[in-house]
Amino acid sequence: MASYHIETYGCTSNRGESRQIEQALREGGHYPADGPAEADVAILNSCTVVEKTERNMLRRAEELQEQTADLIVTGCMALAQGEEFDEAGIDAQILHWDEVPEAVLNGECPTVAPDTQPILEGEIGILPIARGCMSNCSYCITKFATGRVDSPPVEENVEKARALVHAGAKEIRITGQDTAVYGWDDGDRKLPELLDRICTEIDGEFRVRVGMANPGGIHGIHEELADVFARHDKLYNFIHAPVQSGSDDVLEEMRRQHRVEKFREVVAAFDDRLDYWTLSTDFIVGFPTETDADHEASMELLREIRPEKVNVTRFSKRPGTDADEMKGLGGTLKKERSKEMSAVKREIVGEVHENMVGTTQDVLVVEEGTGDSVKCRDGAYRQIIVQHADEYDLSPGDFATVEVTDHQTMYAFGKPIST
Numbered sequence: 001m002a003s004y005h006i007e008t009y010g011c012t013s014n015r016g017e018s019r020q021i022e023q024a025l026r027e028g029g030h031y032p033a034d035g036p037a038e039a040d041v042a043i044l045n046s047c048t049v050v051e052k053t054e055r056n057m058l059r060r061a062e063e064l065q066e067q068t069a070d071l072i073v074t075g076c077m078a079l080a081q082g083e084e085f086d087e088a089g090i091d092a093q094i095l096h097w098d099e100v101p102e103a104v105l106n107g108e109c110p111t112v113a114p115d116t117q118p119i120l121e122g123e124i125g126i127l128p129i130a131r132g133c134m135s136n137c138s139y140c141i142t143k144f145a146t147g148r149v150d151s152p153p154v155e156e157n158v159e160k161a162r163a164l165v166h167a168g169a170k171e172i173r174i175t176g177q178d179t180a181v182y183g184w185d186d187g188d189r190k191l192p193e194l195l196d197r198i199c200t201e202i203d204g205e206f207r208v209r210v211g212m213a214n215p216g217g218i219h220g221i222h223e224e225l226a227d228v229f230a231r232h233d234k235l236y237n238f239i240h241a242p243v244q245s246g247s248d249d250v251l252e253e254m255r256r257q258h259r260v261e262k263f264r265e266v267v268a269a270f271d272d273r274l275d276y277w278t279l280s281t282d283f284i285v286g287f288p289t290e291t292d293a294d295h296e297a298s299m300e301l302l303r304e305i306r307p308e309k310v311n312v313t314r315f316s317k318r319p320g321t322d323a324d325e326m327k328g329l330g331g332t333l334k335k336e337r338s339k340e341m342s343a344v345k346r347e348i349v350g351e352v353h354e355n356m357v358g359t360t361q362d363v364l365v366v367e368e369g370t371g372d373s374v375k376c377r378d379g380a381y382r383q384i385i386v387q388h389a390d391e392y393d394l395s396p397g398d399f400a401t402v403e404v405t406d407h408q409t410m411y412a413f414g415k416p417i418s419t
């Protein structure tokens, strides 16, 4: 859990992006700080309308950099002219809006609400299925607040999901610190059973997105879980399994419950069963014990697995954790490694979206976008933007079939061919 400070410049749409970032941060257990000097991380949501604004953005980024441990720059200027921050000597992570919440997580799992009650926001239903995890990662502060996994019965979660669908949810987001260990406190991991029952027992047209599931928790149920995904169209073909490092030595120091080979086996099980799916994974760059060879092992794993979505986080210490006691790496080294990995990530993720162009995808409209666009998710939870949504009479909660016409690094553009 981290304290954050967020500053937003520019238009209404940019302010909307900041609202969504803050919402995701609060869902993840983070909390606002009393100004940048008090924050673990500062977020500058930038604008780039005129040259004067750009100069102001650079100046403000410099000021924030001096006041906070970690700076993230997102928004229009970051996306269009990210190199200018670098050229001005600003040590910031330059990220797309959607990448910010994961970067603030610093490799830790999200914190779910204390009472694990479902929440309905528009057409999106958030269903925390359990609280806590079965791990003890050496860099994690979340664990202090959440403890060991505590899982309500499957029946109870199915009923909560049913209530969300009856209340109008079209997308159910299954969340938890580690969704893969749901039920382990009761002797058995029950995520496959829960997903199977939600998809078979609840009537209606809706989609289910499964939140963070650690590779160590998935391994052992990976084949059964992949079978459930293959069986049900209601499940987005998407898993978020943070590997964090391509080096077993670093994973051991992190006290992660998996090793690289287990992660490969999890990925292979999904590759065997699903033609079109999204692997989302995270890498922590610059963990205190990470050598050049360890970093190279992470780079090799990234190039080998080519995940469709990647979060790269520069390691930063959280007070009271065991990793806080370790001698850290220098900021310049962490920055270089992070830049190297982010460049390969952009190439891989850009290629993923380029390959989508010309395909036809069934999508769910999940939220309003900028102007009169809408954001949609296809069957593999990849984002497709449809512009001129009014013309097609599309709004959140609608299902449509689109042809993918264009792309950017992080998402694709589509045109409806039937609604």
Ligand code: SF4
Pocket (backbone or CB within 6 Å): 107, 108, 109, 132, 133, 134, 135, 136, 137, 140, 141, 142, 143, 177, 178, 214
């Ligand atoms: S799995 Fe690790 S990072 Fe996630 S909450 Fe548990 S101890 Fe923290």
